[in-house]
Amino acid sequence: MPMHSPLIRRLLTSALPVSMLLASAAGPTSADPMIGTVMNSYGLPGGVETPTAEALPDGTLGGTISVNELARRNNLVFQLHPRITGALRYSRVEGINDHNELGGHIWDRSFDFRYQFLDEQGWRPAMAVGLQDFMGTGVYSGEYIVATKNLTPRLRATLGVGWGRLGGDQRALDFDEGGKPNIDDWFSGSARPFGSLAFQATDKIMLVAEYSNDEYARETEAGFEEAPGNQVNLGAYYTFDQGYQLGLYTLGGDKFGAQFSVALNPRNAPYPSGLEKAPAPVRPRVAPSADPEGWAGHWAQDPTAQPAIQKSLGDALAGEGQQLEAMALSANRAEVRINNTRYIQQAEAIGRTARLMSRALPPSVETFVITSTSSGMATSSVTLKRSDVERLENTEAGQIAAVAQLTDANPRPADMIETEDFYPRFRWRLGPYLDIGIFDPQDPLRYEAGAELRASYEFSPGLVLSGAVRQRALGNMKQRGPGIPGQRGEHYTPEEYVANPANEYFNGVPRVRSDTRMYTGNHNPTVPELTLAWYAQPSSTIYSRVTVGLLERAYGGASGEMLWKRADAPFAVGVEVNRVRKRDFEKPFEFRDYEVTTGMVSFYYELGENYTAQLDVGKYLAGDKGATISLTREFANGWRIGAFATKTDLSDEEFGEGSFDKGITLSVPISWATGSPSRDRASTELSSLSRDGGAKVNVKGRLYDKVRDAQSVKLYDGWGRFWR
Template sequence: MRRTALHGYCRAALALLAGSAGLAHAQETYTQSDFGGVGLLQTPTARMAREGEFSFVLSRTTPYTNYNVSMQPLPWLEGSFRYTNVSNRLYGPRSLSGSQTYKDKSIDAKVRLWEESRWLPAVAVGARDIGGTGLFSSEYVVTSKRAGPFDFSLGLAWGYMGARGDIANPLNVISDRFETRPTGGTGTGKFSTNKFLRGRPGFFGGVEYRSPWDWLLLKAELDGNDYKHQPQKNNQPERWPVNLGAVFRINRNVDLTVGYERGKVVTAGLNLHSNLATHVDPPKSFDPKPEPVAVETRQAGTPPPERKTPEQVDWPAVAKELHDNAGIDVSRIGRRGSELVVHGEQQRFFYPAEGVGRATRIIDNRVDESIGWLTIASERNGMPMVETSVHRPRFIELLDNRLDLADFRRSVEQDPVTPRDEEVLYRAPLKRFTGGVSLGYQQNLGGPDAFVLYQVYGAASGRFNVSRNLWLDGVLTVNVANNYDKFKYDAPSNLSRVRTNLRQYLTGSDVTMPNFQLTGTRRLGQDLYGLAYAGMLESMYAGAGGEVLYRPFGERWAVGADINWVKQRGFDQDFSLRKYHVITGQATGYLDTGFHDVTVAVSVGRYLAGDWGTTIDVSREFHNGARMGAYATVTNKSGSAGYGEGSFDKGIYVSIPFDMLLPHSSRSRATLLWQPLIRDGGARLNKRYTLYTLTNDLDSDLFDKNLEKIRD
């Protein structure tokens, strides 16, 4: 089964695409093609969107409807994932899928080799439909050069885009194997490298005209495809190989394309897009206002606050204000000479600098001049993370505009937490129980039962704290609406069914308990952290396990390992268990490369089906915390008959902080994951907590890149 999972609030992710919040700068005028990715209509150009661009394109060119997701994680790299609905072909036998039409999935990539200069054009190479059936597979090289309002492109393509075969393959001089292109695809999700650059190529190109009006662009292209010899013998009429189109920019987030292609068909496309790197957060109208400090109250003509010695301050009241206004769940407050230390966990503000700034305001309003420094000793689930110290007088100078941000940064220190003598002024009682309710949404795309299988559910979560390092928590869900009555197909598998019995778990009960576990954390030593857990660990597995992570403060790397004994849960997701059990776990290395904020994580170990292998995850995080990434898992069962269609596990994802979307601050995230196929090979345990995530406060980049929020 092909799957797309949407975790978190679906409405927030849709708000991002629909443009509920603006961008910091005007969008580039480079627009998406019918196939997704920057281009003309049917063909790409050498142009790239601005880094951080995220687009959803829906286009219709009879008999094909394309659903495209395109991402621009780097200035020179574009990636796309696509489903194509072929409206005049059936998915399969009617006994399997009824009257559902054929769906094809594709992965595309484009790399810019160099940018345009005064004399030279921009040049890019790329490939479409890299794996799978290969119906639309194509490789190409394309150039683009601008002349005033005109942007000209010319390219040479092999495969689908160059099927007209204008010239003999120039690579024939290397080997005669380039002369003929194999027909068909791998059909298993493998990368179809046996086709690359083979067969007779065809020319394509065109021009885009930027009109005097910002809302209108015009396009004309020479299409290199041969529509009279289409895949699946789905031949289409063609009067001439020229396509014409216009793009209407409805607003900065919505483009509408209309065209006339092949001299035969009218086409249309809708592009919803946003830039994750430059996205401007909506006003936080639901957040409390930060406390004004003395310089601000004087400017407003109100009396300054009354300050007291640390011994006279009502610290329980201060702890409450730190929670309500600065988002810090205080565990204790102490003093080290002229330094006041607030220990606690940030629970509201995504950007650490914002919580630190609000806390400094609160302390400055209550404590006399005997305190010169304020330190926020951040914790996460009872584990000390990092100490952020602010020089109080310099902070006031910053708020009074007597100091710029760059100079102020030299008055802020971030250090690892080390044991030090401290006079305890206040120790907060442990809050035993927390909980809440929410709505959730999940969906599966592209299966034979229906293109979209969805569920809307209500969720209640609760947590009981035994101590700050030990807690019991869980989630209970209730079905609100779904179309799972159509869900009947189980994917074939020759491995242990560790994931392909997804249908039974989703349709087993209207009331489920996806998670119920006891979790403990501990700081095992300087830069060394531990995690242990037991219970119903995820919707399909129960068991026990542990994890350790070594993450040196101030470094860009970390190493960790986990090991778990798990047993398969009953399909109703209650306390019942099935017979299958396995020991699984991986050792993982993490590296922030320092190159465009790209992080690489490599895991090696044993997976749920008992197979052994490696997972590589590559992601780009932007300064505001938004992340784009992709992963692939290859095991000793990959590529074999036992694995089945898909050959190996892979997926692409976007992770968006809710803080970018909502009118109130939040530390939660929405993660959109596109996993083309669910198979049993390379399957990992979906743990609720991981140490790398729990220790994210050790990454100072988010603090430094958003230091301006310390004023908020």
């Protein structure tokens, strides 16, 4: 039976997604995946252009810029799982005109997935199956099965079979369906072999030779460029420092290219041990004979004792970045309520608090209860015996975890005494900001930089007024209207767009996000958000939020949310309702006519191995109804990488190119790069297209993110830092 028969094609098409899901849920394997040493021009471990069966170290986030005479490829790659590699690509492809038969090139978006289903073991090679450009216009569309084997310690060989572009076929382009899975094309057409050899010439230099089926027929058919002279490609790659690589290569001996690659692994921080100061050591209690009064607990009858102890402990905690909000103290038990403002892992904040309690409290206090708070809400309580803290200080963190008790926190205990003069609190920060825009064919890379002033005023526990003001300093982001229907590549000027209210709808769908560029390019000060938020806790497992004001740059109004979450449970359920109105494009405190009510029911589940799944079902900004599914992975040092997809009741025609919304989210803690402890993050969302379907209101301070840090799965995932 030929490999490209309909039966084999259907089996391969069905097996690949299933195998990826099974791999994600699988436990540790008997051997490690084969790790690649060269990133190819498509951004994945490979030869010069062809794929291999290699992977990257688990969790690696990488990027590659590759330029040759026929294409420029900008690739973002992430090792989603030890066996699953994904890539997002934005390429300038020469020799192809768009709908208007203009330009002589296109800017194309594409996604790749690779699954390494076999490890190298003995005589057996590592093997992988992959999809290239499986959700794009089809420019680079292709599939492959590939095997890689170490022949000697310095020589690695790859042999594979490819379909589509990897098999030398150029599939039909579909500009209208870009961003939609082209399932019918998977493993279709003729299958042809490809292969490569990689030789480790020195510790830093890798030499690669490969046989490729890609003759660049589409890029050269217009006659502006000539095809490579043959199908043998050669490359040399120099690795310098940690994770940086520079490559020079030739396609067919007469086309030349260069590329630069960088690979960042969350586990390889610039400052692996951090730069935070060492915590104060546990202070063992003196013998009862040395302090009989302290051990007897008579001090608890003194009305001046708790204020003095609370003041002393609060000052010590402040030095560790912990805010002592309230305290309850008796002869043998102490509960403290702390707000962690410094450490990315709540376990580190709890561990340092326990050490300081051992130093500040009289010896009769045996029970420590450390309650974590967020925006005035008590999110969990960790109960420890003081004798365990003293006994286990110099052991591994798992031993103290085994004797700690995690429970839901009482939201309003009668015996808690608030720290004097703790409220109201005012905080502010002045610093730079940077906005980046990508994936626009007319402006592939847009940016804007300037100064941002952020401030908050907390009137009482959970009642917070906060906002930001920005002043642009430089950048090439300019105000621009959305695309003109039927005129691909043409956009409304700002004046044209606001002159006719009908322009704010496309195919009957309100432009809730596709006119986002109308909010850019302001040279006057802007107000991204200005809100009053009230967080409350009706019970130990129910949390609530009400936020009013300018919720985000494009919308203002009111947002309400409730969340049910037990401290020891891996799942949660939330409900959110928003009533919002579209903000003016230039004037910060004025609004446009569009107004809508949105609502979501959200389900959260911590899958283990640092994965969190979320399902949102409800009504979106454009009035469409549907669901969003997202999967996020978080590492112990705070890195988060995720992917999401949204499908609503909009038809393909109403939604536009892509048919559904999808993208990648990335959040990197500032402490990873600086080494200094901080809860600040640099976050971004990368989506292939800006569409109106499936759009949500961007409300800051949603409840799940507020409470999960101090609860079971997330807390214990970071428990290794308890004694840091």
